[in-house]
Amino acid sequence: MQRDTTAMRLAKISRMKKLLLIALSCATPISSISAQSGGEIARAYREAHEVEILRNFAELLSYPNRARDLDDITRAAEYIRDELLAVGVDSELLQLEDVPPIVYGELNVPGATRTLGIYVHYDGQAVDPSNWTHPPFEPTLYSAPIPEGGRQLPMPEPGEAVDPTWRLYARSAGDDKAPIAAILPVLKAFQEGNVQSTSNLIFFFDGEEEAGSRNLPRYMETFKDRLDPIDIWLFFDGPAHPSGRPQITFGVRGSMGMEVTVYGAARNLHSGHYGNWAPDTGVILSRLLVSMKDEAGRVLVDGWYDTAEPIGEEERAALAAMPAWDEQLKRELGIVRSEGEPESLPERLMVPALNIRGITSGNTGALARNVIPNTAVAALGIRLVKGNDPAHLRQLIVDHIQRQGFHVVS
Amino acid sequence: MQRDTTAMRLAKISRMKKLLLIALSCATPISSISAQSGGEIARAYREAHEVEILRNFAELLSYPNRARDLDDITRAAEYIRDELLAVGVDSELLQLEDVPPIVYGELNVPGATRTLGIYVHYDGQAVDPSNWTHPPFEPTLYSAPIPEGGRQLPMPEPGEAVDPTWRLYARSAGDDKAPIAAILPVLKAFQEGNVQSTSNLIFFFDGEEEAGSRNLPRYMETFKDRLDPIDIWLFFDGPAHPSGRPQITFGVRGSMGMEVTVYGAARNLHSGHYGNWAPDTGVILSRLLVSMKDEAGRVLVDGWYDTAEPIGEEERAALAAMPAWDEQLKRELGIVRSEGEPESLPERLMVPALNIRGITSGNTGALARNVIPNTAVAALGIRLVKGNDPAHLRQLIVDHIQRQGFHVVS
Numbered sequence: 001m002q003r004d005t006t007a008m009r010l011a012k013i014s015r016m017k018k019l020l021l022i023a024l025s026c027a028t029p030i031s032s033i034s035a036q037s038g039g040e041i042a043r044a045y046r047e048a049h050e051v052e053i054l055r056n057f058a059e060l061l062s063y064p065n066r067a068r069d070l071d072d073i074t075r076a077a078e079y080i081r082d083e084l085l086a087v088g089v090d091s092e093l094l095q096l097e098d099v100p101p102i103v104y105g106e107l108n109v110p111g112a113t114r115t116l117g118i119y120v121h122y123d124g125q126a127v128d129p130s131n132w133t134h135p136p137f138e139p140t141l142y143s144a145p146i147p148e149g150g151r152q153l154p155m156p157e158p159g160e161a162v163d164p165t166w167r168l169y170a171r172s173a174g175d176d177k178a179p180i181a182a183i184l185p186v187l188k189a190f191q192e193g194n195v196q197s198t199s200n201l202i203f204f205f206d207g208e209e210e211a212g213s214r215n216l217p218r219y220m221e222t223f224k225d226r227l228d229p230i231d232i233w234l235f236f237d238g239p240a241h242p243s244g245r246p247q248i249t250f251g252v253r254g255s256m257g258m259e260v261t262v263y264g265a266a267r268n269l270h271s272g273h274y275g276n277w278a279p280d281t282g283v284i285l286s287r288l289l290v291s292m293k294d295e296a297g298r299v300l301v302d303g304w305y306d307t308a309e310p311i312g313e314e315e316r317a318a319l320a321a322m323p324a325w326d327e328q329l330k331r332e333l334g335i336v337r338s339e340g341e342p343e344s345l346p347e348r349l350m351v352p353a354l355n356i357r358g359i360t361s362g363n364t365g366a367l368a369r370n371v372i373p374n375t376a377v378a379a380l381g382i383r384l385v386k387g388n389d390p391a392h393l394r395q396l397i398v399d400h401i402q403r404q405g406f407h408v409v410s
Numbered sequence: 411m412q413r414d415t416t417a418m419r420l421a422k423i424s425r426m427k428k429l430l431l432i433a434l435s436c437a438t439p440i441s442s443i444s445a446q447s448g449g450e451i452a453r454a455y456r457e458a459h460e461v462e463i464l465r466n467f468a469e470l471l472s473y474p475n476r477a478r479d480l481d482d483i484t485r486a487a488e489y490i491r492d493e494l495l496a497v498g499v500d501s502e503l504l505q506l507e508d509v510p511p512i513v514y515g516e517l518n519v520p521g522a523t524r525t526l527g528i529y530v531h532y533d534g535q536a537v538d539p540s541n542w543t544h545p546p547f548e549p550t551l552y553s554a555p556i557p558e559g560g561r562q563l564p565m566p567e568p569g570e571a572v573d574p575t576w577r578l579y580a581r582s583a584g585d586d587k588a589p590i591a592a593i594l595p596v597l598k599a600f601q602e603g604n605v606q607s608t609s610n611l612i613f614f615f616d617g618e619e620e621a622g623s624r625n626l627p628r629y630m631e632t633f634k635d636r637l638d639p640i641d642i643w644l645f646f647d648g649p650a651h652p653s654g655r656p657q658i659t660f661g662v663r664g665s666m667g668m669e670v671t672v673y674g675a676a677r678n679l680h681s682g683h684y685g686n687w688a689p690d691t692g693v694i695l696s697r698l699l700v701s702m703k704d705e706a707g708r709v710l711v712d713g714w715y716d717t718a719e720p721i722g723e724e725e726r727a728a729l730a731a732m733p734a735w736d737e738q739l740k741r742e743l744g745i746v747r748s749e750g751e752p753e754s755l756p757e758r759l760m761v762p763a764l765n766i767r768g769i770t771s772g773n774t775g776a777l778a779r780n781v782i783p784n785t786a787v788a789a790l791g792i793r794l795v796k797g798n799d800p801a802h803l804r805q806l807i808v809d810h811i812q813r814q815g816f817h818v819v820s
């Protein structure tokens with residue numbers, strides 16, 4: 001598996017954005033009734049079963065998991081359900097008609113007073129096989145990352161050593177089957193070692209996250225009774241800290257999109273016949289976008305920062321204690337200057353963001369024509385923090401656009 | 411045929427932009443040796459042969475003429491060559507290998523001291539038949555424009571009257587087979603009426619204008635000897651004046667494209683994880699574009715207007731004598747404010763233009779994703795006037811971009 005997926009992955013945005021997200025280290029049960037700690041038992045199990053864990057992971061990865069291929073995704077769900085059953089989880093498929101099922105499971109603990117919900121998604125992004133070195137659902141082992149000169153290896157036989165520099169290539173090897181492959185052996189270790197959690201666990205594995213989790217709200221309503229006991233959701237789908245150190249994220253920003261279309265003439269106009277006279281929608285839209293953000297990256301929409309709840313002493317201390325990683329990250333990403341310098345990336349995530357997700361007007365490249373396009377469209381991406389209300393931020397932007405002299409039609 | 415194509419159409423931009431373009435009224439021969447004037451003879455011929463002219467036009471339109479379909483375009487060229495031969499033009503196909511031929515023709519006049527070159531293109535834009543009410547190469551007659559409630563009519567029989575409100579729908583009914591359909595009956599009338607022009611005429615009909623006239627330079631070099639005698643080119647491919655009055659254009663602006671790409675991070679970044687920190691390429695590009703043009707439409711690139719040759723008294727008088735059409739045009743096009751007000755459209759065409767032909771960054775609409783795109787691309791459309799040098803204007807823009815703090819890589 002690839003480096004950034006060997007740990008549980010956290011904090012990926014989805015339609016579940018309102019859920020509280022925290023991290024759970026997979027090898028640290030909250031309580032243990034054995035002589036060893038849960039972590040020690042899990043580690044010992046992993047060391048004794050590395051080849052088996054790797055082979056099981058490869059088997060999991062061999063199940064095609066594109067959400068729209070209903071037969072495939074159902075087979076993948078059934079496999080995961082059976083694996084959960086095998087490690088003592090009371091598991092079943094929740095099934096709405098003609099959409100990918102939810103793999104659901106409960107591990108109830110007598111006397112537990114808290115219930116943790118564990119979200120993972122078992123579907124993967126669409127695949128274009130022509131972009132793959134190996135078929136995406138034929139997991140292929142390499143001695144190291146391919147760009148670093150790794151060479152293909154056979155899967156190891158039981159008893160052989162597993163080298164941590166190895167990489168397993170397949171669709172969803174990281175995002176997001178890795179947490180499933182990590183959870184199962186831990187539960188197996190606890191089952192064999194008689195370790196018991198102090199919390200009830202509810203597993204809820206989404207089958208169409210990469211397709212926008214379109215049916216997730218319906219699933220959550222239909223099976224509300226199953227989810228009601230959950231006190232805290234743990235969300236296993238997000239990036240590792242770029243330093244490679246484990247990261248616990250206690251919340252993520254909300255997400256909202258807006259689209260702004262500037263209209264010019266009733267139709268595209270020929271630039272030879274009308275250029276210098278027809279409204280130049282690209283420049284008009286540009287002027288509007290520039291009015292929204294200054295060169296330092298500060299959003300200029302009136303009231304933009306007013307409703308963001310200020311962070312407290314504890315958060316400030318946590319931010320200060322984080323590794324200073326911006327300069328390395330900027331080198332990796334080829335960035336000379338980040339927005340909001342000298343504030344660091346983690347600090348910048350504490351305030352609402354306004355970004356341009358896309359601009360479309362006329363054509364560029366080989367398709368560029370001698371026209372003055374009669375529309376220019378910008379997709380705004382808005383990130384909300386605690387205290388922000390989506391409708392309020394939206395209204396602030398509409399007010400701003402009107403103050404720039406535009407008539408807003410809808 | 412549609413209204414804007416009943417007159418010769420002028421001034422359409424093409425790669426022949428350096429040619430001098432003037433208008434020729436198709437029914438006005440320069441000299442006549444008959445008792446009637448050439449115009450009178452042509453008009454009388456038209457009145458006596460309206461149904462025949464309409465039917466011949468429909469036959470011309472029935473030849474598929476997409477430049478890339480070489481068999482089709484060659485058949486269309488052969489048909490037009492034969493029609494020219496039939497009205498006394500010494501016509502042939504000029505043929506480079508594997509590209510659409512030029513329909514070439516000469517009508518030499520003993521004693522003539524001037525030679526006019528007549529450019530038309532017989533190819534048409536690509537067709538998506540699903541966008542057509544009738545098949546694009548099955549010309550269909552209507553009693554009036556379809557949006558105004560026209561109903562379909564059978565083609566008239568010889569002797570029936572032709573109503574000028576009729577409309578003939580087909581690909582290239584206007585752009586640009588209409589001039590061919592207008593020239594042929596005039597030449598026929600002159601042939602029958604023994605009218606002789608005072609100028610030699612050279613016909614040069616392009617077969618891939620809508621595909622960018624890619625082989626036109628090669629044709630003009632290869633057949634340089636045929637074209638050398640031409641004193642003035644007449645260009646029959648351009649818009650009528652919006653008032654419907656005939657318009658003679660003595661020149662058109664040149665055309666040049668540039669593409670500007672703003673680069674951000676090495677890859678697209680997730681807006682939840684990096685928004686407020688990653689360079690916002692859409693805004694950065696917008697700031698650059700806004701720096702190039704002020705709100706009144708004046709180009710702010712240093713030196714932009716310096717090399718444009720000022721127009722003289724005669725041109726100023728001609729501009730002043732044109733019908734004031736801006737307000738009507740703005741109503742038709744749904745424009746509240748034009749660039750450069752209160753200057754009129756014809757005045758604005760006298761100076762070099764800088765327009766945004768297109769902007770592409772990330773995605774908008776249903777494809778918009780939660781990313782900060784790592785590139786934003788603008789296609790600039792530049793229109794040149796007399797005195798402008800393309801390389802010089804390009805350099806002015808590059809200098810401007812560098813002055814905004816950008817590093818220009820190519």
